[in-house]
Amino acid sequence: MEQSPESFAQAQSNITKALDHFADRRLADAESCLHEALKQIPNHPDALHLLGLAAKQRGSDDEAARWIRRALEQIPKHPVFLSNLANILLDGGDVDAAINHYRNAISADPEYADAHFNLGIALERSGQTDDAIDSYRQTLELDADRVAALHNLGSALESLGRVSEALVEYRMAVAKSPDYARAYYRIATLSNTAIDQSELRTMENLLSTAEPNSDAAIHLHFGLARAYANMGLSGDAFRQWELGNKAKRATYAYDVRDIQRFHGRIAKTFSSEMLKERECQGNDSDVPIFVVGMPRSGTTLVEQILASHPKVAAAGELSYLRDISRKLSAPMDDQKFPEVMNSLGGCELQILASEYLGRLHVWAPASPHIVDKMPGNFLYIGLIKLMFPKSKIIHCVRDPVATCFSCYTQLFNAPQRFTYDLTDLGLYHSSYRQLMRHWHRAAPGSILDLRYEDMVDNQEAETRSLLKFCNLDWDDSCLRFHKTDRAVRTASALQVRQPIYKDSLSGWRKYREHLGPLLAALD
Numbered sequence: 001m002e003q004s005p006e007s008f009a010q011a012q013s014n015i016t017k018a019l020d021h022f023a024d025r026r027l028a029d030a031e032s033c034l035h036e037a038l039k040q041i042p043n044h045p046d047a048l049h050l051l052g053l054a055a056k057q058r059g060s061d062d063e064a065a066r067w068i069r070r071a072l073e074q075i076p077k078h079p080v081f082l083s084n085l086a087n088i089l090l091d092g093g094d095v096d097a098a099i100n101h102y103r104n105a106i107s108a109d110p111e112y113a114d115a116h117f118n119l120g121i122a123l124e125r126s127g128q129t130d131d132a133i134d135s136y137r138q139t140l141e142l143d144a145d146r147v148a149a150l151h152n153l154g155s156a157l158e159s160l161g162r163v164s165e166a167l168v169e170y171r172m173a174v175a176k177s178p179d180y181a182r183a184y185y186r187i188a189t190l191s192n193t194a195i196d197q198s199e200l201r202t203m204e205n206l207l208s209t210a211e212p213n214s215d216a217a218i219h220l221h222f223g224l225a226r227a228y229a230n231m232g233l234s235g236d237a238f239r240q241w242e243l244g245n246k247a248k249r250a251t252y253a254y255d256v257r258d259i260q261r262f263h264g265r266i267a268k269t270f271s272s273e274m275l276k277e278r279e280c281q282g283n284d285s286d287v288p289i290f291v292v293g294m295p296r297s298g299t300t301l302v303e304q305i306l307a308s309h310p311k312v313a314a315a316g317e318l319s320y321l322r323d324i325s326r327k328l329s330a331p332m333d334d335q336k337f338p339e340v341m342n343s344l345g346g347c348e349l350q351i352l353a354s355e356y357l358g359r360l361h362v363w364a365p366a367s368p369h370i371v372d373k374m375p376g377n378f379l380y381i382g383l384i385k386l387m388f389p390k391s392k393i394i395h396c397v398r399d400p401v402a403t404c405f406s407c408y409t410q411l412f413n414a415p416q417r418f419t420y421d422l423t424d425l426g427l428y429h430s431s432y433r434q435l436m437r438h439w440h441r442a443a444p445g446s447i448l449d450l451r452y453e454d455m456v457d458n459q460e461a462e463t464r465s466l467l468k469f470c471n472l473d474w475d476d477s478c479l480r481f482h483k484t485d486r487a488v489r490t491a492s493a494l495q496v497r498q499p500i501y502k503d504s505l506s507g508w509r510k511y512r513e514h515l516g517p518l519l520a521a522l523d
Contacts, residue, residue, distance in 0.1 A: 007040040007041055010037075010040045011037040011038075011040040011041040011044050011047065012037075014034065014037040014040070014047075015034065015037050015044070015050065018031075018034045018037070018047075018050060019050075021033060022050075022053075022054075027054055027057055030050070030054055031051060031054045034047045034051050034054070035051075038051075043070070043073075043074050044074075045074040045075050045078070045081070046071075048068070048070045048071035048074070049067070049071040049078075049081050049084070051067040052064045052065070052066075052067030052068035052071065052084065052088075055067060056087075056088055061088050061091060061092050064088050065085060065092075068084055068085045068088070069085065072085065077104070077108040078108070079105040079106075079108040079109035079112045080105075080112075082101050082102075082104045082108065082115075083102060083105040083112065083114055083115045083118065086098040086099075086100075086101035086102045086115075086118065086119075086122070087118060090118070090121070090122050093319060093323055095122055095125050095126045098122045099119065099122045099123065099126065102115050102116075102118055102119035102122060103119065111142055113142040113146065116136075116138045116139040117136070117139040117146065117148070117149050119132075119135045120132040120133075120135030120136045120139065120149070120152060120153075120156075121152065123135060124152075124156055124159075126362070126363075127315065127316065127363055129156050129159060129160060132152075132156050133153060133156050133157065136149050136150075136152050136153040137153065140153070145176055147173040147176050147177040147180050147183070150169050150170070150172050150176070151169070151173050151180070151182055151183050151186070153169045154166040154167070154168075154169035154170045154173070154183070154186060155186070157169065158186070158190065163190055166190065167187060170183040170184075170186045170190075171183075174187070174199075174202075178202070181203075181206060181215070181216035181217075181219040181220050181223070182215075182219050184199065184202070184203050184219070184220065184223050185219035185222055185223035185411065186223075187199060188203070188223035188224065188226045188227045189223065189226050191227070195227045195230065195231075200224075200227055203220055203223055203224055203227070204224065207220040207221070207224065213247045213250045213251060217244075217247055218244055218247045218248050218251075219411065221243045221244030221247060222240070222241070222244040222410075222411040224240045225238070225239075225241040225244060225409065226409075228240060229409075234510050234511060238514045241408060241409050242514070244411065245408060245419075245420040245421065246420075248411070248420045249420040249421050252417060254417040254418070254424070256418060256428055256431075259418065259428060259431065260427065262379075263379075263431045263432070263434065265339065266338045266382065266435065267435060267438040267442075269338040269339055269341055269342065269382070270338065270381075270382025270383075270385075270442060271442060272441060272442040272443070274341075274382075275382060275385050275442055275443055278349075278386055279386075279389050281345075281346035281386065282346075282349050282350070282353055282385075282386050282387045282388055282389045283353035283357070283387060283388055284389075284390055285353070285388060285390070286369070286388075286390045286391060286392070286471075287357065287360065287367075287368065287369055287391075288356075288357075288360060288369075288372055288384075289306060289312070289369050289370070289371045289391065289392045289394070289470055290371075290372050290377055290392070290393045290394070291303050291306075291372070291375075291394045291396065292375055292376075292381070292393060292394070292395055292396070293375050293378060293395055293396035293397065293398075294375060294398070294403050294404075294407070294429060295375050295403075295407055295412070295416055296406035296407050296410065297375065297396040297397065297398040297403050297452060298396040298397075298398055298450070298452035299373050299375050299396045300373065302394055302396055302455075302466065303316075303371050304484060305463055305466065305478050305481045306369075306470070306478075307371060307481075307484055308475070308477045308481045308483075308484040309472055309475050309477065309478055310475060310477070311368045311369055311472060312367065312368075312369045312370070312371060312470075313363060313364030313369070313370050313371070314370070314371040314373065315360065315363040315370050315371060315372055315373070316373060317373055317374045317375070317414070318359075318372045318373075318374050320356050320359055320360070320372070321372075321374065321377050321380040321383060321384070322374075322376070324355075324356065324380075325337040325338075325379075325380065325383070328340045338382070338383075341382070341383070341386070349386055349387055352387055353387040353388060356387065360372065369472075375396075378395065378436060378439070379435075381393060381439045381443065381446075381447070382439070382442070382443075385443050385446060392470045392471075393446055393447045393448070394447075394448050394450055394469070394470075395436060395447050395448065395450065396450055397449050397450065397451045397452065398451070398452035398453065399452075399453065399505075400429055400433075400522050401508055401518065401522065402505065402506070402507070402508050403429065404422075404425040404426060404429055404518055404522070405507075405508035405515065405518070406508075407419040407425060408420075408422060408425060408518075422516075422517040422518040422521070423517045423518070423520075424521075425518055425521070426519070426520065426521020427521045429521075430521065430522060448465075448466070448469040450462065450465075453505060456505060459479065460479060463478050463479060
């Protein structure tokens, strides 16, 4: 039905009002105006698109995607609609679909810098680091002053071990934006020797004017801590770590008792009897190799050793098992994970396993084995045993104090909410150890404990044990893991490009006087 000029005018007026409400953060009022616009023009593409953005702000990603898809039905090649749908898909973990939509947006508008930039992010997440670098460089050709693109380009280069090139990009970022704290943090972290004194003074001056608990302050605290530690100023370094952790901890709500209860529910659900009764219901594939443990416990080292074997590929830290647990805990379901597993049938387990393998094979379709190195997958060992009873699980173990101290001194890219308080860290670690003891009782012989200290002391013997456990023949390249050319996107990216060294075994001891809350919680 043809719409009158008056209807178009009224719809546009409501859209303009909605934009004003968006600017003033009155989301409900904005959505009300947009629905009024749709009454006047039922398929107005701008109203549909904006309703999608509103739903995204409310945290309703599925609804947001539906609205924007409706907008694309009206204008299929609208670059902004395509790019924003890709943003939603990327946030939801559908990286491949996001990449496809970003590329469609770029095809519709080759000079759309936002799409090039976000495509780089998506490509990095999918392991296509070289292509991500190209996307960031294309972004900078279109928008030379986009410091976030310089930062991400540096980060991508860093993940490939190209440290000197990364530093060039980080320093270009601060040259263009002298208060860009994230780049200073990376410069300090990469400068294993003393940082340039002018950069150090700049960081100190920036911190003196930074808003407390701001992103800038947090990055400057952690950056200065690393700089002072490299200079041998352990007291000053710990003070900055303390301030940085306190500032980070103030940005979110967290109660470690919730995770302790969650660990208890997991152990109760995945009993030895339950796992025994259902051990034949899963998929017989032995393609996945799972590397689990605490962050900073040696998981990246073990992954790199395995990835050096010709029959193994590494996919990095994958969220796939967590995605499955959340899918099983959908809001409309009566039960949540882990209890929902009691009502899950064998056919459903087969479907979940097939979906997991489908996503995993994208990383290396021809590889006989692929490593999923998400440390937090220790939560899902019961799920792993049900889905893949023949899979291998390597549990990385490191001295508890060394592990926790290393976590405390690290500003993680991914949320690790338990790491920014010494007491939380100790209590979390104790709860994790209790859950791992349960898994050894419930699934005896399924998990290889690999101690970081043993690997450092006797690399070849431990590597042989690791390969034997994974049913892999010996290969000398596993001893030369530091020469394996692959992107590493974790906090240990630099360490695994060097031969094994012992410096990290007792580095925490010089800070022992500051670690009372951690030591008490670990006891």
